[in-house]
Amino acid sequence: MHNFEYFNNVKFIFGKDTVTKVGELVAAQGKKVLLHYGGGSIKKSGLYDTIMKSLKESSLEVVELGGVVSNPRLSKVYEGIEVCKAEKIDFILAVGGGSVIDSAKAIAAGVHYDGDVWDLYIGEGNVESTVPLGTILTIPAAGSEVSPNTIITKEEGQLKRGFSHISLRPVFSILNPELTFTLPEYQTTCGMVDMLAHTFERYFTTVRFVEVTDRMSEGLMKSIINIAPKLIADPNNYELRAEIMWAGTIAHNGLLGTGRIEDWASHMIEHEVSGIYDIAHGAGLSIVFPAWMKYVYKNDMPRFAQWANRVFDIEINTFNLEETILKGINALERFYQSINMPIRLTDASIDIERIEEMADKATNNGAGTVGSFVELTRDDIVNIYKLAE
C-alpha cells in the first residue's frame, strides 16, 4: 500500500424529505446565495419551489443562474463569476447533476481569482480562496457532490479540461433518491456507467497488494451491475434508486483509491470524444473502457483475471488467464449492451476521422502521456480508439 492522506469533510443528508433542510444548511454558511441549475426540469418537478421556500424561510437572499448544459461551458462560468461579483454572493447552491456542480465549482474558484479562471484548468494559476458551495443532487453519476474536482469545456477549440482543489468539496450535499425517479433511462444508465468507471480507474493499479480496497471495490462494482437492469425495469423503485445514488458517491469519495495509484487514462481518452462530439460522458466511457482494457490487460493478467472472476463470476482458468480476462471484458460489454449503452464509436455515430486529432489533444500533441497503469503515448491512444471503432 502506498502512503496517502485522506480527508473528506462533505456532510451528506440522504433520504426522503431532505430538501427542506437546505435553507438551514445554507444559512449556516452565508446570507446571499447563487442558485445554479440547468434547464427547466427543476421547475416542472416542483423541486425549485421546495428549495425556494426553504431558502426564504431561512431569510436568505437568492440570485438565480440557470442554463447549465451537459459538458458545461466556460462561457456560463464567466457569466456566473460576474454575477457573484456584482451581487456579492457568499454561497453557491448547485441543483442538478455533475455538469451543474462542476460549473458551480468553476464559478466558486473564479470569483476571487485574479485572472482568467481557465488558467486553473490548464495548470497556470493558483487558487487562494473559493466561495463555499453546497449541492442538491439530481443525477447520480459524476460524484461531483463529494469530489473536489470540476471539468469544464472551453467552446473555442472544444477543449475539455479538469481542475481539482481541496476547498472545492461541497460543504454539504443533499441526496434524495426520489428526485431521480423522473430521470430519463438514458441518463440513469449513463450515470451507472460513469460510477462504474470511477471504480475501474482506481481498481486497475500498479500497486500490488491492496486487498481491502480491492474487495470493497469489487463489492461496489457487483452491486451496480446487479442493480442496473432491475432499476431500468422499475425506475420508480425507491430502494434501487437509493442504492445507485449512494453508490455514485461512494465510487468517488476517494476511499476506494486510498493507498493505490489511480489511473484515469480512460477518462482522459473519453473527454476528447465528448469534448468534440458532445455525447454523454457515460456513453463515451462505455465505448472507451472495454477498448482500454483490451489494450492494457497483458500488463497485469492476475489483476484482470481476479476482476473477471470476482465481479462477473467468470471461472478462473489457471492454465489460461487470458481466456478468463477476455471473458470478463466480454461480460462487461454484454452488460453495457444490456442497458442499451454503446460499446463502439460507431454505435454512437462517431466516425473515426478525428482520432488522430483527439489523440493529439489528449497528449499535448504527443508531448505527454496519460494514465499510470500503463503510461499511454499518443500512438497508444490512437490504437485504443481503433479498438473502439
Place this chain on the structure above:
Amino acid sequence: MHNFEYFNNVKFIFGKDTVTKVGELVAAQGKKVLLHYGGGSIKKSGLYDTIMKSLKESSLEVVELGGVVSNPRLSKVYEGIEVCKAEKIDFILAVGGGSVIDSAKAIAAGVHYDGDVWDLYIGEGNVESTVPLGTILTIPAAGSEVSPNTIITKEEGQLKRGFSHISLRPVFSILNPELTFTLPEYQTTCGMVDMLAHTFERYFTTVRFVEVTDRMSEGLMKSIINIAPKLIADPNNYELRAEIMWAGTIAHNGLLGTGRIEDWASHMIEHEVSGIYDIAHGAGLSIVFPAWMKYVYKNDMPRFAQWANRVFDIEINTFNLEETILKGINALERFYQSINMPIRLTDASIDIERIEEMADKATNNGAGTVGSFVELTRDDIVNIYKLAE
C-alpha cells in the same frame, strides 16, 4: 435504505515516516499539548522520542500523562481533566490504541464539563465544548482513531459504559503500520476480531435492501479473515500490517453503517464480561459473537445464509438455509480458533457464576433491552451467555 446523515471530518495521514508530521499537525490546533499514552512501550520503541522531537520543533509545550491501561479507567480520566485544567491544555495527543484514545476523549469531554464526567457515560449530562484531540495509532482494533465514541470503565461497580459526541472525532489520526510490527500476537489478533465485530454489528440489520454496503462489508470481512493467518505467520510484513491497520479504520468510519439500523448487542453483552473479568475486548467478542449468532439467526435466515456464502464461501443449500448458516457460524468459530482466540467463556477461564449479574447490568436490571436486530431482554442475554459457556 433508511434516511441518514453522514459526516466524518477526520484527516488521516497513513504510511511510513508519517509520525514526524505530528508537530505541524498539532501546531495548527493549539500551543500546549497533553501527551497521553499507556505503558512504557512507546519509550522503548523510540516512538516517544520521535514525537517529542517533532512537537518541540513546532515550538509546542508538552505535558505528559501516561499510565492508561486496557479497559481504561475513570480514575485516570479524572487525573487527566485536572492536569488539563491546571496546565491550560488546548490540545490532546493520544498515542496508543483504543484504550488511550478513549481515555483522551473522556478527558477532552470532561475539561469544560461542569460536573462529573461520568454523567456523560450514564446519559445524564450534555457536552457543550470539548478540547480538540489527535491520535497516533499503535494498535489497529477499536477504530477510536476515526469514531466519535469513547468507552470507559468505572472501577467502583466494574461498570463499562460508552459515550459518543460528534466533536470527539479526532482532528487527525496518524497511522503508520510500522508501529504495529512489535505488537504481541495476542493484541494483533484481538484487534482483528474487534474490527470484524464492528462490521458484523452493522451487517446484521433489519433493513432489508442495502446491497451496496452489504457487499462492501462482505469484502472487508473476507479481507480481514484472509489476511489474519498470513499476518500471524509474518508479523513484520508491512503490506499485511498496512491492510489490517486501514481495515480497522474502515470498519468503524461509519460508511458501512449508512442507511442501515446497526445492532451493537454483542458489544454490550461483551462489555459486561470484560468489565468484570478484565479480559481483552477482542477475546470477549470472539466468545460472544458466535453465541449471539446462534441465538438470533432464525430471525433473518436469508441474511445469515448470504453472509455464510459470501464471506466463508459456504455453498447455499436452498432447501435448507439453516444448514448453510450453521456451517457459516462454525466457519467463524474455526477461524477464531485458528488465530488462537477463545470461543467459549471457559476458554478464557471465566466461570458462569456471574452470568445473571452481567445480564442484569446489561439491561439495567431487566428494565431495558439491547440490540435492534433482535431486541434482547435480560433472559435472552442469560441464554446467550449459556450458549457461550
